[in-house]
Amino acid sequence: MERVNFQAIEKKWQVKFNSSKLHNKNGKKFYCLEMFPYPSGKIHMGHVRNYTIGDVVARYKYLNGFNVLHPMGWDSFGLPAENAARLNNLNPKTWTEENIKTMKEQLKMLGLSIDWSLEISTCNKDYYKHQQELFIDFYNQGLVSRKETYVNWDPVEKTVLANEQVINGKGWRSNAVVERKKLSQWFFNITKFSDQLLKDMESLEGWPEKVKLMQKNWIGKSFGCELDFKIQSLKKNLRIFTTRPDTIFGASFIAISTDHKICENFNEDPNFKKFQKECSKIGTTEEALANAEKLGFETKLFAEHPFLKNKKLPIYVANFVLMDYGNGAIFGCPAHDQRDFDFAKKYNLPITRVVEDKNNSEVGEKMKEAYTGTGKIVNSEFLNNLSVNEAINTIINKIEEKKIGERKTLFRLKDWGISRQRYWGCPIPMIYLEDGSVVPVDKSELPITLPEDVDLNSSGNPLENHPRWKKTIHKKTGKPAIRETDTLDTFVDSSWYFLRFCSPKNEKYPFESKETNYWMPVDQYIGGIEHAILHLLYSRFFMKAVKQTNNEIKCSEPFKNLFTQGMVCHETYKDLEGNWLDPLEVEKTSEKKAIKKSDKSKVTVGPSESMSKSKKNTVDPETMIKQYGADSVRWFMLSDSPPEKDVQWSDAGVVSSSKFLQKIWNLNQSVLDRNKTKIKEDEKIQKSFENKIDLSVYKIDSAINNFQFNVAIAQFYEIYRYFNDSMKLGINNSIFIKNITKIMKLMIPFTPHLAYECLTNLNCKEIDQWPKINEKIIENSEVKMVIQINGKTRDVLAIKRNLEKDDVTKLVKKSLKANKHIMNKKILRTIFVKNKIINYIVNN
């Protein structure tokens, strides 16, 4: 057989793919989108997986008559460009544009069905000018604010990080320990949508439960009430928030945050200063914080218990009370909160049980830990004998009646800090006037572009340091003004790019309403699970904010269906000194053993982990494509594991993929060659052959629909073997032509180059049309009836569908295998499930 020249075929078809669109004018719209890449230099296997999955979906939908939008762009602002530029002494723009060029070529090598005429790049002023306009719109709608807050300061990157960019107290990129610093920052008021972001998730049926749960926890809604405590000596009220007002009679102290306003009273107190210092010494990692010892500073102030006349509660400043949640103050009920319990133990505060525990009757200081379960309320005057929930309601009513507080719902979600003290980002279109006021620039002045002559080598914010850039004139008054020198968090760029794709060339507006309303929401969004919270939450916020700003836009949730794919993993290798080795430097001698190619020294084979540069366990997609062809790489990517799970890259796997594609090619050739020989036809065989193919077509189609690409591929292997074996049977060759055409069409989403080439050779007229799925094939096909005796399978009979119990039993009597187990025995009972199973219960 002729060996296929995958490279030649691929090159030929890519010319077509690169200029084609998946448009079916009369079809229903389908917006297929994969998360766009950061142009870091070269594509990696993670991209290959992501975009292959997306391509299968896009092509599948197109072949099924949908009008498909399948765009691609570049998330091209961000710090790596700045760092690389500094290192190579060039402009971030140059670096970025070169990377985009390289990566675009690499993506094209994969044979993706992307409509490149829609390409966008977020660092392009044609894109970010609209982003600045959106910022001003949001500002005018009250969705932007400027706040003085403690921020996470990354001392290495010299920038502010959002909470979610701090991982275990360290910067997500620099890994430097994050410091606390008070700065004036821009915020998107995402908390204005807390409730809506939470509620609308119910409508997201096409999202993985896991992602929804993560967002739900992140938003963190909790019910409770606020409550005032009188501080007689200060003649002031102290307001606290609690979710457990039912435990108010168990309160034994009040604790406030070190940043609470009341603490200003102790600014002169050296002991307080000392305490503050001690608190700040505790590590900043979250784990350290969580495990840190509870520390308190006794203020000597007392608050009055709102329901017990003579009870006075001591007020402590405590290190475990957060200023930015609730009011930065709590009441402590040691018996029913573990933190309060630990604190009470340390400072010898009374412990009063107010909720009964069925399994533990210990009370007061004898309790070994806090009881947080439900039960009957005790020691609580008018709350006694109520359940926890009843008590919460009763006490809140009482609090509201007495006008000392009210019902309150609190969210854990915080506003989104978007200021970054960096150069390579979208400039914030705000200016500072001489009178101290801050106003947006006039829209006619957009875009506010980045200067190209910038010094990236001195520390701090490059825009701030630029000699002229920040000096401007306020258009309305003609007075001098200073530009905001912070740039936007790059998460802003990726929060609306999916909207821009609907009308990427429009110069006047961020997006045209008509186009946007037609294409949005994204019907299938595909990307990594690492964006489960940030990117997806921000995008959802943007959609809602856009809808509020622009009443022509109808969509309120950007992504109808979400699919999160797993990572690509590879074995790790270490040499004798413990240095990581690239797979290219290693020669495998057996499954678990390997040697170094250069000096034949022993190599330790480590577990398979997600590919990363630091572990050197990466495999370069371009090399693989050049060696085995894009179709083989795509095929392998989808064949081994379900797409939502991690996949192990293996060279052996991709080799076998390419061998299989060769076999498919050979099969095509054989079918074409077979015409020359005369065949004696057998109608029965022909019919059963066609049935079997139709059944496979059906199975592959439903597997694709369910994102079970690995199952679909297993079907291809099976059907190939069956097809190949059938070649010697009495089947008319026109039937083979017809059916291999079906199979090759099914392969288009997976291996488009090979499939199109074969279909062209088969002289197929309507290539871009999915084979008709015979929904009745299941009904028409035979079923395998399982014959059990006492629950043990004794035989499997292939029989006609829908046979009744008695007919089946007749057949069973004829089957020697099964019948010998029931012969001469009394059948006590028969369980019969049509088309599935018959189970005889016999007496032994």
Next chain:
RNA sequence: GCCCUCGUGGUGAAAUUGGUAGACACAAAGGACUUAAAAUCCUUGCCCUUUUGGGAGUGCCAGUUCGAGUCUGGCCGAGGGCACCA
């Protein structure tokens, strides 16, 4: 600590949702073709039996059921998310 998900051969995994466990693939062993190699193809895969057969078996223990990988309860293990959120 709290919440979630998942445990199936040497490996990646299937299993029409309660009905043949291990499809399909990788790796391994054996064989066929070949002077040889490559390529290709076939067979095997736990235990007992020479075979026909029979038995065990989806992390562990119990339960529901004619029947459990699938449902319920408990335990063990792995992964992920949140983390002093009052």
